[in-house]
Amino acid sequence: MEQLLWGSPDALRELLIEIVGWDSLSLSEGEKKFPKRLKEKLQELQYFKENPAFLELHPVDQERSFLTALYKHPKCSETIVLLSHFDTVSIEEYGDLKSYAYQPRMLTKFFLERKTEFKEEVQRDLESGDYLFGRGTMDMKMGIAMHMSLLEKASREEWPLNLLMVTVPDEEVNSEGMRAAVSKLLELKDAHQLSLKLFLNGEPVFTKDEKDHNYYIYTGSMGKIMPSALFYGRETHVGEPLRGMTANYIASFLTQRMEWNKTFQETVRGETTPLPVTLQQKDLKKEYSVQTPYRAAALYNVCLLERTAAEMMDLFEKVAQEAASACNEAYGRICKEEQVQPIGKVQVYRYEQLLQYAVDKFGDAFIKSLKAEIHAKVNDDDREKALQLTDALMIQCQELAPAIVLYYSPPFYPSVNSSEHELIKKCVDYIKEQGVKKFNLPVEQIHYFNGICDLSYVNYQGNEKGWKTFVANTPVWGDSYTIPFTAMSQLQAPVLNIGPFGSDAHKRTERLHIQSAFVEVPALVEGMLKSFFVN
Numbered sequence: 309m310e311q312l313l314w315g316s317p318d319a320l321r322e323l324l325i326e327i328v329g330w331d332s333l334s335l336s337e338g339e340k341k342f343p344k345r346l347k348e349k350l351q352e353l354q355y356f357k358e359n360p361a362f363l364e365l366h367p368v369d370q371e372r373s374f375l376t377a378l379y380k381h382p383k384c385s386e387t388i389v390l391l392s393h394f395d396t397v398s399i400e401e402y403g404d405l406k407s408y409a410y411q412p413r414m415l416t417k418f419f420l421e422r423k424t425e426f427k428e429e430v431q432r433d434l435e436s437g438d439y440l441f442g443r444g445t446m447d448m449k450m451g452i453a454m455h456m457s458l459l460e461k462a463s464r465e466e467w468p469l470n471l472l473m474v475t476v477p478d479e480e481v482n483s484e485g486m487r488a489a490v491s492k493l494l495e496l497k498d499a500h501q502l503s504l505k506l507f508l509n510g511e512p513v514f515t516k517d518e519k520d521h522n523y524y525i526y527t528g529s530m531g532k533i534m535p536s537a538l539f540y541g542r543e544t545h546v547g548e549p550l551r552g553m554t555a556n557y558i559a560s561f562l563t564q565r566m567e568w569n570k571t572f573q574e575t576v577r578g579e580t581t582p583l584p585v586t587l588q589q590k591d592l593k594k595e596y597s598v599q600t601p602y603r604a605a606a607l608y609n610v611c612l613l614e615r616t617a618a619e620m621m622d623l624f625e626k627v628a629q630e631a632a633s634a635c636n637e638a639y640g641r642i643c644k645e646e647q648v649q650p651i652g653k654v655q656v657y658r659y660e661q662l663l664q665y666a667v668d669k670f671g672d673a674f675i676k677s678l679k680a681e682i683h684a685k686v687n688d689d690d691r692e693k694a695l696q697l698t699d700a701l702m703i704q705c706q707e708l709a710p711a712i713v714l715y716y717s718p719p720f721y722p723s724v725n726s727s728e729h730e731l732i733k734k735c736v737d738y739i740k741e742q743g744v745k746k747f748n749l750p751v752e753q754i755h756y757f758n759g760i761c762d763l764s765y766v767n768y769q770g771n772e773k774g775w776k777t778f779v780a781n782t783p784v785w786g787d788s789y790t791i792p793f794t795a796m797s798q799l800q801a802p803v804l805n806i807g808p809f810g811s812d813a814h815k816r817t818e819r820l821h822i823q824s825a826f827v828e829v830p831a832l833v834e835g836m837l838k839s840f841f842v843n
Contacts, residue, residue, distance in 0.1 A: 325440075339372060342477070351363065376473065379470060379472075388470070390458065390508055396444040409443045452475055491792060506803075508805075524753070527726050527727040528725030537559070540706075542602055563606055566586065586607070586609075587607045693783070727753075739832055746831065
């Protein structure tokens with residue numbers, strides 16, 4: 309039999325170095341070109357020369373696309389979906405070595421020559437020769453290379469199993485690629501009569517701290533949601549400060565109660581979500597003047613495990629009510645001391661309440677034209693448009709001020725977990741046993757992948773109330789942002805993430821462990837698939 313193209317550790321390493329060299333920075337020209345180059349690479353396989361229709365590009369938007377590659381056994385319906393993303397984060401932090409960020413060999417060599425610039429842990433990894441540095445080596449082009457190798461091996465050895473590789477853009481920003489892929493997965497499932505048995509992702513191991521060298525596999529993925537707020541006060545001249553109320557003053561009460569608030573933490577199966585943090589806070593005043601800033605906004609990052617969007621909004625509203633009450637009390641006390649009549653009390657509204665108020669006041673046609681005007685701004689992202697829509701409604705309904713308007717900003721990642729699925733239990737046991745037996749590698753199970761990933765958009769188990777609350781309070785819903793909840797709920801197969809060990813994803817020192825990536829993990833994944841689906 310002819311030698312496999314990517315069947316050895318050295319060949320797999322060369323494949324990785326090649327595809328890392330294809331710049332695919334999120335929202336760049338490289339991201340648009342990458343799937344086309346990947347398709348050309350996969351066309352080198354004899355299977356796709358003979359079955360070109362099984363290798364396809366599908367549109368995400370006008371210029372970006374995702375790729376599907378199907379190995380289909382003629383007498384089998386059981387199918388493993390191999391998920392990955394090909395976009396990477398920026399490379400500005402590489403400084404004068406920026407041009408080598410996508411050249412792992414050269415970058416590793418230069419870093420070794422400059423090892424004293426790095427902290428002790430990185431120096432040790434450089435000196436060991438066990439790591440390959442470079443943007444995308446760890447997150448997550450090694451996962452793509454491994455999946456390509458599995459496709460080649462399955463097609464050459466004619467495994468009695470179907471493998472469907474799906475690799476998408478935009479995971480690092482809004483997951484537009486995966487959200488677009490959901491409906492195509494259902495189409496392919498029906499067209500080829502595929503019985504989906506497992507969604508297998510290849511995201512890398514995310515260490516708990518810089519000294520953590522444990523190897524993990526993940527049987528679920530943490531969710532992420534972004535409660536946001538528009539603060540609308542009353543404008544005034546700085547010479548008469550108490551005749552108005554700054555939005556920044558109102559915002560300070562909510563942000564103090566949101567940041568690091570343990571109420572938003574969840575602990576499930578002994579794993580706890582990170583504390584919430586403010587991702588953005590700003591007032592909306594664009595120029596300097598002695599008019600006080602009366603509009604501001606904040607965007608909060610909250611992770612979730614079992615809570616729904618409905619439960620999260622209830623909790624957010626409760627905290628906002630407490631913030632408004634504290635703000636009103638403090639403001640009232642100052643007004644009393646200064647013998648000034650208060651302008652009013654801060655009220656809390658959900659976006660859906662504000663929208664209904666505006667529709668009742670102006671009618672549907674006016675609201676539609678207002679939305680169309682904002683969505684015509686092609687250079688603004690969905691977060692900015694969500695803020696602008698909420699702000700535009702409040703400008704037309706200033707009688708509601710002072711106010712805090714609560715809404716959701718994209719993206720939303722539902723949590724997913726398959727820890728109790730019988731197949732997943734068997735897979736975990738296999739990887740643990742074989743990890744020690746073959747490589748003396750202890751393997752630990754993590755129930756929720758803490759890096760946020762595209763597995764959030766399959767095997768959806770949420771209830772209708774949860775996502776309806778999200779829909780009702782996301783200003784851009786249905787226009788520039790959607791999540792295919794119904795289609796996601798039809799992709800019912802357990803999830804599992806097995807990827808290579810590495811360190812410092814999204815940092816200048818992003819690096820991949822060579823033995824883990826090219827020897828250990830490919831062997832364990834191949835062995836697992838053969839044990840449960842092929843033999």
